[in-house]
Structures are given as C-alpha cells and as structure tokens.
Amino acid sequence: MSTVDNQLSGAVALVTGATRGAGRGMAVELGAAGATVYVTGRTTRDSRSPVGRAETIEDTAELVTKAGGRGIAVRCDHTDPGDVAKLAARITAEQDGRLDVLVNDTWGADQWIEWAKPLWEHDLDNGLRALRNGLETHLITLHTILPLLVRRGRGLVCEITDGDDMFNARYRGSMFFDIVKVAITRLGKTLDEELSPHGVTSVSLTPGYLRSEAMLEGRGVTEENWRDAVADDPWFGISETPRYIGRAVVALAADPDVRRWAGQSLSSGQLAKHYGFTDIDGSRPQCSAFFADACFGDKKDANPDDYR
Structure with a gap:
C-alpha cells in the first residue's frame, strides 16, 4: 500500500531538514498525498552546507511536485531565529x-559526533555544535512556527528523532548524540502538554x-541493488527507504483520530502495521522488533527477512 492520492489535498506542510x-x-x-510542502535546508544549487553533500532543497521541491503536490524550496538556517521568522512570515503570507503539518527534522551534525569516546575526550566545540544543530534548531523552529498551528486550533507536529523508547x-x-536524540523524543511527549489545549497533536517519530x-x-x-550490501552487513537486510517514514507521516496527518497517538514515541514500522502501508518495495520492515x-x-541469529 502506497500513499493515497489527494488524501491531503489542500493541506500545507513544512518539512525542515x-x-x-x-x-x-x-x-x-x-506531496504524493496532494499537499503543498515547504522544504527547508541549507544546501541549494548555489551553495552547500557544512555537510558537503550535493543534494539540494530545490531537488526535493521538484520531487514533491513530480509526486503530485506542490514543492516550495526555502533556504533556511534553523540555528538563526531571524531566518525562521522570515520562513514563518512567508508561509503566513x-x-x-x-x-497543517510541521515535520521538525533538522540534524546535519554527523560530522561532529565522535563515537566511542567518553565526554571528556570528545572535542567540546564539536559536541556543542552538534547540540546546536540537532536540538536548538528544533526549539527555535517550534518557538517560531507553532503559533501558526495554535492560531488555527488544529494540526500535527512530528518531532523526528533517531530511535524509539527501546x-x-x-x-x-x-x-x-544521546542527548540530542533522547531530548527530541521527549519534545514529542512534552509538547502535548502545551499543544493539546489548542487542538494540536504532537508525536515523536523515528525511522528504522x-x-x-x-x-x-x-x-x-x-x-536498485542495495541488497548487495547485506553480504557485508547482514543487519542491513532490515533497512528501509526514506519514503517509509514519509508514509507514516501521511498516515498520521490524514487520520481524523490522530489524537490517539498524542505524546507518544512512534516508529515507521509500528505505524505501518497499524495503518497498513508498506515501503516502496511492498515490504513492511519491523526494525524495532528485529533489533x-x-x-x-x-x-542473535535472527533473519531480517523474517521481519519484513
């Protein structure tokens, strides 16, 4: 099952990162569900972010439009409250x-995480940059964008993290890394205390x-040939495409009873089982169950294919 065409026709979404x-x-x-989607990031066709990769927000916006929605690319540095304020003003105008939907997905800090080092051996400047990119961006965005949802008295906020409660x-x-990802999961929970009186639902959501x-x-x-990598990493067999978590967001946004999930920590696989959608290859990976x-x-000898 893929995204149902036009089930979000007329809706407006913002996906950061x-x-x-x-x-x-x-x-x-x-976009495939018919929404107008503002897509933000720092890499454009004119300049790259410190991440240094070639993908751009313009590329993403074009893919949204090709899928059936309307993609609008906005260069935005979410560490800069002024940039986010301009974004809010543009959406308002x-x-x-x-x-209708805020998907808070900024990260861009992989290059500053030093694995398998205790705190006192980790470069402090790098660690604080990771906190700023991975957590402060979420708080700045929420502070500035949430009034749009609150004023309407409805909507969905998805705080995107890495890892469910397990x-x-x-x-x-x-x-x-731990602080950022656990804190974002907590944001999805605590936001419900502040947003539920205004008719807005918040969750935290992770891919596998x-x-x-x-x-x-x-x-x-x-x-096309991703399974070739399973020979070197058997656990890669449980992997999923980025579209899988996208279908999870659509399912939540289209659910008239989305309040059932308010404040919860959710995963793409969990929601796929509940709503019946699949990844683009027709499988339904259950990453959390596998791990x-x-x-x-x-x-220890579990076969990933048994969890798809």
Whole structure:
C-alpha cells in the first residue's frame, strides 16, 4: 500500500531538514498525498552546507511536485531565529496563515559526533555544535512556527528523532548524540502538554535502519541493488527507504483520530502495521522488533527477512 492520492489535498506542510534522507522522503510522500510542502535546508544549487553533500532543497521541491503536490524550496538556517521568522512570515503570507503539518527534522551534525569516546575526550566545540544543530534548531523552529498551528486550533507536529523508547532507554554511543536524540523524543511527549489545549497533536517519530543517500553511498550500492550490501552487513537486510517514514507521516496527518497517538514515541514500522502501508518495495520492515530480538534479546541469529 502506497500513499493515497489527494488524501491531503489542500493541506500545507513544512518539512525542515528536507534536503535529503528522511526529510526528503517525508516531503515527497506528503506531496504524493496532494499537499503543498515547504522544504527547508541549507544546501541549494548555489551553495552547500557544512555537510558537503550535493543534494539540494530545490531537488526535493521538484520531487514533491513530480509526486503530485506542490514543492516550495526555502533556504533556511534553523540555528538563526531571524531566518525562521522570515520562513514563518512567508508561509503566513502565501497560505493565508494556514499550516497543517510541521515535520521538525533538522540534524546535519554527523560530522561532529565522535563515537566511542567518553565526554571528556570528545572535542567540546564539536559536541556543542552538534547540540546546536540537532536540538536548538528544533526549539527555535517550534518557538517560531507553532503559533501558526495554535492560531488555527488544529494540526500535527512530528518531532523526528533517531530511535524509539527501546533504543533511547540505552546509551547511544556518544554523549552528545544521546542527548540530542533522547531530548527530541521527549519534545514529542512534552509538547502535548502545551499543544493539546489548542487542538494540536504532537508525536515523536523515528525511522528504522534508514537507506539514506549517504548510507547507500557509504556501502557502495544504490537503491536498485542495495541488497548487495547485506553480504557485508547482514543487519542491513532490515533497512528501509526514506519514503517509509514519509508514509507514516501521511498516515498520521490524514487520520481524523490522530489524537490517539498524542505524546507518544512512534516508529515507521509500528505505524505501518497499524495503518497498513508498506515501503516502496511492498515490504513492511519491523526494525524495532528485529533489533529487540537480534541486538537486545536472545535471537542473535535472527533473519531480517523474517521481519519484513
């Protein structure tokens, strides 16, 4: 099951950090459901962000439009409150104040995380930059954008993180990475206390083992032949495309009873089971269930294909 055409026709969404990866996948699926999608990031066809990759927000916007929606690329540095204020003003002016879905997905800090080092050996400047890029951006965006949803008395906020409650109950291998991802999960929960009186629903949402552009490139494969990488990393067999979490966002946004999920920590696989959607290959990866057994449980020889 793919995204249902036009089930979000007329809706307006904002996906931050939509240049690549999960952000791009979520933006494209929102477009496939008929939404107008503002996509933000720092890499444009004229300049690159410190991440240094070639994907651009203009590319994402074109993919949104090709999928059936309307993609609008806005260069925005979410560490800069002034930039975010201009973004809010533009959405207000162009959409008559309407915003239905906020997908808060900024990160862009992989290059500053030093794995397997205790806090006191980690470069402090790098760690604080990761906190600023990965967490402060979410808070700045929420502070500035939430009034658009609150004024309308409806809408959905998805705080995109890495790891569900099972993963984030454990140390994530770097103090700075751990703080960011657990804090974003907490944002999805605590926001409900402030937003529910205004008719707005908030959740935190994670993909599973994501086949992002960088992940595929690092393994020397493409989406077409990604299974070739399973020989070197058997657990890669449970991986999923960025479109899978995109379909999770669409399912939430189109659900008239979305309040059932308010404040919860959710995953793409969990929502796929509930709503019945699949990844683009027709499979339904259950990454959390696989890792619960293979990594944290007693089924070390679990076969990823049994969890698809």
